[in-house]
Amino acid sequence: MHMADALISPVVGGTMWAATAGLIACSAKKLKENNNDSKVPLMGVLGAFIFAAQMINFTIPATGSSGHLGGGMILTILMGPYAAFLTMASVLTVQALFFADGGLLALGCNIFNLGFFPCFIAYPLIYKKIAGEKPTQRYIFAGAMTASILGLQMGAFGVVLETLFSGISELPFSTFALLMQPIHLAIGIVEGFVTAAVVTFVWKARPEILEIVTTSKPVEYFTLKNVLAGLLVITAITGGALSWFASANPDGLEWSMSHVSGKEELEAPDKGLHSLLGALQKKTAFLPDYNFKKAEEKTGTAKSHEGGEVARSEEGKEEEWPNVSAGTSFSGLIGGAMVMVLSGLIGFGVRKFQHSR
Numbered sequence: 001m002h003m004a005d006a007l008i009s010p011v012v013g014g015t016m017w018a019a020t021a022g023l024i025a026c027s028a029k030k031l032k033e034n035n036n037d038s039k040v041p042l043m044g045v046l047g048a049f050i051f052a053a054q055m056i057n058f059t060i061p062a063t064g065s066s067g068h069l070g071g072g073m074i075l076t077i078l079m080g081p082y083a084a085f086l087t088m089a090s091v092l093t094v095q096a097l098f099f100a101d102g103g104l105l106a107l108g109c110n111i112f113n114l115g116f117f118p119c120f121i122a123y124p125l126i127y128k129k130i131a132g133e134k135p136t137q138r139y140i141f142a143g144a145m146t147a148s149i150l151g152l153q154m155g156a157f158g159v160v161l162e163t164l165f166s167g168i169s170e171l172p173f174s175t176f177a178l179l180m181q182p183i184h185l186a187i188g189i190v191e192g193f194v195t196a197a198v199v200t201f202v203w204k205a206r207p208e209i210l211e212i213v214t215t216s217k218p219v220e221y222f223t224l225k226n227v228l229a230g231l232l233v234i235t236a237i238t239g240g241a242l243s244w245f246a247s248a249n250p251d252g253l254e255w256s257m258s259h260v261s262g263k264e265e266l267e268a269p270d271k272g273l274h275s276l277l278g279a280l281q282k283k284t285a286f287l288p289d290y291n292f293k294k295a296e297e298k299t300g301t302a303k304s305h306e307g308g309e310v311a312r313s314e315e316g317k318e319e320e321w322p323n324v325s326a327g328t329s330f331s332g333l334i335g336g337a338m339v340m341v342l343s344g345l346i347g348f349g350v351r352k353f354q355h356s357r
Contacts, residue, residue, distance in 0.1 A: 001070070001152075001184070001253050002095070002110050003159055005103030005277065006268035009166035013273075016162065017108035023116060024089055027082040032350045038212055038224065039083045044344030045228050045235070046075055047087040048336035051094065052239030053194075055290060055332055057247040060186045065255035066247035067187030070155070072118030073148045073195045077127060078202055080213040081119040083347065088115040090343040094335060100285035103268075104277040109162050113155040122151030135210065140199055145192035152188035156180045159253060168269070171260050179256040187252055202227055239332020243290070244322040287334070291327035 005013070031039070050071035057066040071091070075084035089111045095101040102110045130143035160177045163169060202209055205227050249255070254264040268274045286293070 001113065001155060001159060001251065002102030003106040003253070005105040005274050006266040007163045007166060007169055008103065008106045008109060009168050010105065010273045012162055012166045013105040013108060016112055020108040020111045023085060027085045028350050030082040031086065039079055040344060040347035041224060041228055042079050043083050043087045043347040044340040045231050046078060047090050047343035048340040049231050049235045050075060051091050051339040052235045052243070052332050052336050055239060055243040055246060057251060058190060059247040059249055060183065063183065063255065064249055065183055065252055066249040067190060067252050069191055069194055070114050070118065070152060072114055073122065073127065073144060073151060074198050076119045076123040077144065077199050078209060081123055085115045085119045086346050087343045090346060091339050094339050094342060097284045098286060098338065099290055099331065099335060100281055100288040104281050105273060113158040117154040117158065118147070118151035121154060122147040126150055137200055140203060141196040144196040144199055148192035148195045149185065149188035152184050152191060153181060156184035169266055171257065175260050176256060179259050180252065183252040183255060235336050236333065239336045240329045243328050243332045244324050248321060287327070287331045290331035291325060
């Protein structure tokens with residue numbers, strides 16, 4: 001559900017950038033006030049895990065579409081909304097800048113859609129109400145499933161509204177919404193199962209980790225070591241090998257656009273802010289579409305994906321599945337490492353500022 005710049009006007013993109021920046025500042029302030037250093041390693045490792053997990057698109061049967069994990073609920077349940085939002089912002093920023101996944105103009109929209117709704121709406125108003133203060137496995141499953149589905153529904157509708165208010169594409173509101181919501185319902189069900197599985201794994205290994213979200217009681221680093229090590233191993237396997245098995249079908253957003261307009265990709269304006277940010281992204285994205293640059297891309301003669309997303313196949317040729325690729329493996333590992341460093345630096349920087357005061 002990474003929006004491309006072709007869907008977004010500069011006014012809407014700038015507004016969502018401002019809203020997202022405000023949420024980042026608020027989250028950093030709240031995290032600073034919560035004197036809990038144990039969240040810093042969790043931010044890094046969980047951020048890397050979500051980056052790797054988002055590389056795997058899973059097929060939605062009987063639709064010709066696919067979806068990928070959003071990850072917002074996993075982050076929020078295990079770290080709380082403020083650390084989760086900062087981590088999600090780190091993941092999406094790395095994806096946009098270095099892998100051309102989602103447009104730079106649309107980055108504020110993407111962070112808002114995938115971060116705000118699960119962190120600040122679905123978690124406090126849905127998950128916490130169901131799971132309670134002392135969750136059991138049954139209530140974790142029910143809460144994760146319900147919150148994941150509804151959080152993704154809100155994010156998908158956010159995409160529709162942002163496209164509508166931008167007014168630069170010819171996607172009719174009602175038809176676009178009637179396609180976006182059902183396909184993301186199916187994606188949300190899968191996300192709910194994955195969220196429940198990850199949270200249950202952590203809860204069984206170290207139930208006290210969930211306590212750091214609702215209390216200010218810190219968890220000692222040695223308590224987290226086994227969980228962090230386990231998540232790092234899963235992250236490396238996911239980004240380094242399981243990413244080969246990603247579905248080649250268009251994701252829910254691309255699928256919806258193709259059924260409305262006949263095209264999975266829309267052309268972005270070739271002037272103004274769209275052109276400027278598109279050119280900038282070409283320079284920063286050294287692993288476009290999670291693979292090594294091809295020779296024609298290095299010389300600037302290749303046609304790039306509009307809004308910052310690069311085509312998954314060359315000259316219309318269907319890719320083999322599984323797509324065993326050294327470039328994909330390298331992207332999964334280096335991208336996860338970059339997110340881990342960025343998320344960790346943000347958490348460390350916030351905590352260091354608090355200690356210095």
